[in-house]
Amino acid sequence: MSKQFFPGVGQPISYEGRESKNPLAFKYYDKNRRVGDRTMGEHLRFAVAYWHTFMGTGADMFGGPSFRREWHKASDPMERARDTMDAAFEFAHKLTADYYCFHDRDIAPEGESFSHSCRNLETMVERAKDIQKATGIRLLWGTANLFSNPVYSQGAGTSPDAHVFAYAAAQMKNAIDATHTLGGENYVFWGGREGYETLLNTDLKREQEQMARLLHMAVEYKNRIGFKGQFLIEPKPAEPTKHQYDFDAATTISFLREYGLLEHFKLNIEANHATLAGHSFEHELAVASAAGMLGSVDANRGDLLLGWDTDQFPNDITGTAFAMMIILKQNGLGKGGLNFDAKVRRSSVDPTDLFHAHIGGMDTFARGLLIAHQIIKEKVLDNIIEERYNSFKSGIGAQIMAGKSSLEDLEKWILREGAPAVRSGRQELLENILNSYVV
Ligand code: XLS
Ligand code: NI
Numbered sequence: 001m002s003k004q005f006f007p008g009v010g011q012p013i014s015y016e017g018r019e020s021k022n023p024l025a026f027k028y029y030d031k032n033r034r035v036g037d038r039t040m041g042e043h044l045r046f047a048v049a050y051w052h053t054f055m056g057t058g059a060d061m062f063g064g065p066s067f068r069r070e071w072h073k074a075s076d077p078m079e080r081a082r083d084t085m086d087a088a089f090e091f092a093h094k095l096t097a098d099y100y101c102f103h104d105r106d107i108a109p110e111g112e113s114f115s116h117s118c119r120n121l122e123t124m125v126e127r128a129k130d131i132q133k134a135t136g137i138r139l140l141w142g143t144a145n146l147f148s149n150p151v152y153s154q155g156a157g158t159s160p161d162a163h164v165f166a167y168a169a170a171q172m173k174n175a176i177d178a179t180h181t182l183g184g185e186n187y188v189f190w191g192g193r194e195g196y197e198t199l200l201n202t203d204l205k206r207e208q209e210q211m212a213r214l215l216h217m218a219v220e221y222k223n224r225i226g227f228k229g230q231f232l233i234e235p236k237p238a239e240p241t242k243h244q245y246d247f248d249a250a251t252t253i254s255f256l257r258e259y260g261l262l263e264h265f266k267l268n269i270e271a272n273h274a275t276l277a278g279h280s281f282e283h284e285l286a287v288a289s290a291a292g293m294l295g296s297v298d299a300n301r302g303d304l305l306l307g308w309d310t311d312q313f314p315n316d317i318t319g320t321a322f323a324m325m326i327i328l329k330q331n332g333l334g335k336g337g338l339n340f341d342a343k344v345r346r347s348s349v350d351p352t353d354l355f356h357a358h359i360g361g362m363d364t365f366a367r368g369l370l371i372a373h374q375i376i377k378e379k380v381l382d383n384i385i386e387e388r389y390n391s392f393k394s395g396i397g398a399q400i401m402a403g404k405s406s407l408e409d410l411e412k413w414i415l416r417e418g419a420p421a422v423r424s425g426r427q428e429l430l431e432n433i434l435n436s437y438v439v
């Protein structure tokens with residue numbers, strides 16, 4: 001790597017401990033420290049998101065770019081792509097992140113034709129492969145951007161136009177190839193425009209059947225080329241489409257089950273998408289995990305006063321503690337990781353702000369991990385939850401769950417035993433206990 005895009009950060013960020021006042025040091029994330037059976041780095045598997053961190057310009061609906069990134073200055077699109085890639089690897093290296101994630105169109109610009117775009121992608125994939133080898137930084141997941149190009153304005157897999165469907169399929173094939181070539185550990189499907197705007201022009205059932213067909217084709221292709229990565233679906237209720245089919249974890253799981261796709265997929269749960277769906281982050285993680293479907297996480301946060309995907313960096317310790325409890329309980333994310341699908345604010349114009357943002361997110365998850373580990377180790381909640389369901393472990397409860405009681409039996413039992421006593425759920429006590437670990 002010739003040019004330096006982050007000259008202000010000379011050394012890779014290191015752990016200095018909680019007393020440190022250095023803004024460019026970790027206070028909690030100590031990559032090689034063991035927590036239980038693995039290191040912090042192995043637990044957390046942080047990834048940097050190419051689109052926000054390297055492609056982001058600070059533009060919003062009311063104003064153009066506010067960042068003047070050095071790596072965006074070249075006028076030739078492929079030169080710009082090369083500079084951006086150099087910046088991405090320099091950044092991940094200095095951040096000591098082991099992984100990155102991209103959309104096909106993040107790493108390579110669209111050309112004048114489909115085949116031109118494919119050539120651009122292949123060129124950039126070859127380049128990424130070399131840099132991955134040189135730096136040891138790996139690809140957590142790749143994905144296809146099937147929402148920016150105007151051809152996808154009425155959906156990709158769910159478009160009413162078979163020509164558009166075919167275009168999406170062809171683009172997806174190339175994105176899977178790119179991910180496969182780069183040894184990607186997962187491949188993500190997020191359907192930003194896979195939904196509808198109005199039922200006046202929409203056959204909802206047909207569109208979901210089309211989406212299932214596209215996913216079946218992806219599974220067949222994966223098997224044909226021997227891609228070993230995990231397929232992940234990322235639920236989101238809306239935005240850009242008004243109503244998206246992969247609304248939340250439960251909806252997505254039921255869709256996969258209905259179309260015979262369940263065994264081929266896991267979920268990539270994004271914190272901000274959870275809140276947009278009217279759920280908490282931990283609810284979505286818990287639903288996915290309970291179904292054995294929690295594969296990876298898009299680690300960010302929303303703003304509860306704003307109704308869109310603000311994609312901010314995580315800074316809520318209670319939230320990450322909850323998340324890590326669920327992740328630890330299922331023995332980790334396997335091939336998945338914590339991808340910072342998050343962007344700095346429009347006013348955070350300095351490249352160094354990207355470091356502050358990621359360091360904060362990593363420290364917040366590291367604290368969450370330490371707290372979660374401690375709570376699980378001391379069985380603080382486990383014992384209480386176990387105890388809460390005790391009545392189902394013997395007597396009438398065990399009979400019910402063994403399928404040995406009918407409604408009539410239970411009526412008889414109640415006539416004999418009378419009404420149940422009301423027992424406290426102890427919510428406030430538990431909240432106090434959780435807080436005592438967080439502080
Ligand atoms: C958008 C999504 C997107 C996916 C990848 O809201 O979070 O960034 O993670 O396509
Ligand atoms: Ni995301």
Ligand code: NI
Pocket residue numbers: 270272273309311341
């Ligand atoms: Ni998102």
